[in-house]
Amino acid sequence: xxxxxxxxxxxxxxxxxxxxxxxxxxxxxxxxxxxxxxxxxxxxxxxxxxxxxxxxxxxxxxxxxxxxxxxxxxxxxxxxxxxxxxxxxxxxxxxxxxxxxxxxxxxxxxxxxxxxxxxxxxxxxxxxxxxxxxxxxxxxxxxxxxxxxxxxxxxxxxxxxxxxxxxxxxxxxxxxxxxxxxxxxxxxxxxxxxxxxxxxxxxxxxxxxxxxxxxxxxxxxxxxxxx
Amino acid sequence: xxxxxxxxxxxxxxxxxxxxxxxxxxxxxxxxxxxxxxxxxxxxxxxxxxxxxxxxxxxxxxxxxxxxxxxxxxxxxxxxxxxxxxxxxxxxxxxxxxxxxxxxxxxxxxxxxxxxxxxxxxxxxxxxxxxxxxxxxxxxxxxxxxxxxxxxxxxxxxxxxxxxxxxxxxxxxxxxxxxxxxxxxxxxxxxxxxxxxxxxxxxxxxxxxxxxxxxxxxxxxxxxxxxxxxxxxxxxxxxxxxxxxxxxxxxxxxxxxxxxxxxxxxxxxxxxxxxxxxxxxxxxxxxxxxxxxxxxxxxxxxxxxxxxxxxxxxxxxxxxxxxxxxxxxxx
Numbered sequence: 001x002x003x004x005x006x007x008x009x010x011x012x013x014x015x016x017x018x019x020x021x022x023x024x025x026x027x028x029x030x031x032x033x034x035x036x037x038x039x040x041x042x043x044x045x046x047x048x049x050x051x052x053x054x055x056x057x058x059x060x061x062x063x064x065x066x067x068x069x070x071x072x073x074x075x076x077x078x079x080x081x082x083x084x085x086x087x088x089x090x091x092x093x094x095x096x097x098x099x100x101x102x103x104x105x106x107x108x109x110x111x112x113x114x115x116x117x118x119x120x121x122x123x124x125x126x127x128x129x130x131x132x133x134x135x136x137x138x139x140x141x142x143x144x145x146x147x148x149x150x151x152x153x154x155x156x157x158x159x160x161x162x163x164x165x166x167x168x169x170x171x172x173x174x175x176x177x178x179x180x181x182x183x184x185x186x187x188x189x190x191x192x193x194x195x196x197x198x199x200x201x202x203x204x205x206x207x208x209x210x211x212x213x214x215x216x217x218x219x220x221x222x223x224x225x226x227x
Numbered sequence: 228x229x230x231x232x233x234x235x236x237x238x239x240x241x242x243x244x245x246x247x248x249x250x251x252x253x254x255x256x257x258x259x260x261x262x263x264x265x266x267x268x269x270x271x272x273x274x275x276x277x278x279x280x281x282x283x284x285x286x287x288x289x290x291x292x293x294x295x296x297x298x299x300x301x302x303x304x305x306x307x308x309x310x311x312x313x314x315x316x317x318x319x320x321x322x323x324x325x326x327x328x329x330x331x332x333x334x335x336x337x338x339x340x341x342x343x344x345x346x347x348x349x350x351x352x353x354x355x356x357x358x359x360x361x362x363x364x365x366x367x368x369x370x371x372x373x374x375x376x377x378x379x380x381x382x383x384x385x386x387x388x389x390x391x392x393x394x395x396x397x398x399x400x401x402x403x404x405x406x407x408x409x410x411x412x413x414x415x416x417x418x419x420x421x422x423x424x425x426x427x428x429x430x431x432x433x434x435x436x437x438x439x440x441x442x443x444x445x446x447x448x449x450x451x452x453x454x455x456x457x458x459x460x461x462x463x464x465x466x467x468x469x470x471x472x473x474x475x476x477x478x479x480x481x482x483x484x485x486x487x488x489x490x491x492x493x494x495x496x497x498x499x500x501x502x503x504x505x506x507x508x509x510x511x512x513x514x515x516x517x518x519x520x521x522x523x524x525x526x527x528x529x530x531x532x533x534x535x536x537x538x539x540x541x542x543x544x545x546x547x548x549x550x551x552x553x554x555x556x557x558x
Contacts, residue, residue, distance in 0.1 A: 158366075159367075195413070202364075
């Protein structure tokens with residue numbers, strides 16, 4: 001899922017500047033599940049903004065709303081009227097939601113209330129670990145189901161660097177070395193030979209390096225009226 | 228063009244001194260020179276004087292430990308003017324395949340003949356931890372790219388190199404002390420398959436483990452396909468030994484090294500700093516000489532790489548003490 005973390009209150013306050021009437025907008029999908037931007041977090045942030053601005057001697061009027069999915073037009077279109085009268089919207093959705101709001105409602109500025117961090121797996125309650133970088137050219141078949149692009153700090157394709165020790169990444173002992181995991185899995189399935197093959201340089205053009213990515217599925221597009 | 232180049236070089240791949248020393252069967256000795264964190268020449272000139280004639284070639288590090296320094300190629304040119312043969316280090320951390328190839332063309336044109344292909348320490352260890360890293364290619368792919376440039380006259384994309392192919396004696400690193408240990412000889416095998424000519428290992432402070440690693444390397448027949456230079460280095464103090472043992476990722480330091488450094492100053496009071504320093508340095512050099520003598524006898528070892536970082540003065544007494552001086556003069 002897409003995972004994010006709420007920005008510090010002081011940073012959000014700074015973003016607000018002179019705004020006196022603010023709407024905090026949550027999202028009911030990924031950021032709800034990762035406890036960063038759902039209805040509950042919207043309520044907490046809204047209260048915090050009210051209290052902080054009051055303490056600062058410049059009270060802000062803060063309202064709350066949460067839609068099921070900020071990244072789809074059909075869920076945000078009904079907001080059009082509700083946005084009337086606000087100086088600013090603070091979105092607690094991921095970066096996609098924030099941009100969808102700005103695109104759909106170009107007359108009002110929507111600011112980011114969270115930092116979108118990763119495509120992660122909630123490995124246990126309260127812990128999210130990155131699993132995918134959306135590189136656009138999946139190689140999990142070559143690496144026994146463990147992604148070195150997302151999970152190796154150096155995105156190595158031909159085995160572990162010299163900093164791997166006791167299964168830990170040199171960058172942070174809390175991060176497991178992806179290649180240690182890949183090697184262990186290769187042993188389990190007797191596929192060590194697969195890791196002896198040299199992997200050529202990766203084609204990064206399908207990743208962000210090729211520019212912003214776009215998928216067009218003609219089979220799914222709706223025929224334009226009049227055509 | 229490749230054939231003509233080969234003729235010019237009498238059949239050598241690069242014609243570097245290091246290549247000649249190794250291919251003629253001598254036990255090679257390489258050193259290391261860290262470029263300055265600034266643009267002054269003085270440090271390079273000074274270090275060059277300490278290493279000239281003492282080693283066969285000298286690694287010029289590339290932003291080692293991710294700290295910005297004068298570029299490896301520029302420092303290499305300056306060191307070459309001072310009579311050293313540089314081994315240019317090139318990491319995949321700071322450059323993509325375009326930048327690496329462009330720099331290699333330049334390095335070759337400037338007379339560099341040895342190249343060490345490295346992944347690179349992560350930038351979080353250095354002085355620009357907020358930097359973006361590159362890792363477009365990895366060290367194995369880098370080895371292959373350089374070999375293709377040299378032997379097949381092609382850029383990584385497959386386009387022909389029309390105006391002279393860079394000729395490097397290609398090196399890479401191997402760390403017998405990193406995990407997974409069982410995979411390490413195979414990773415070395417990958418580098419051999421990619422076309423590496425020589426290997427320099429991580430600093431060895433656990434000879435039994437290195438011996439086991441080399442046994443596996445020999446069993447795979449890799450020692451016949453690549454020259455393996457064992458990494459050694461004098462320890463400067465008991466604190467340095469402890470630091471390497473406890474803090475440096477990818478290193479194993481047996482307690483014996485820490486104990487000997489402690490013992491070296493056991494009879495010297497703490498306030499006699501100079502005497503303690505000298506005792507440590509003498510013991511560090513002595514241990515390094517002993518290490519070389521022991522490692523030299525291990526099957527498959529073709530030379531030593533002496534890493535005396537910011538202690539270049541130690542290299543000459545080590546090479547002499549290990550009976551490796553004078554160095555052979557190649558035609």
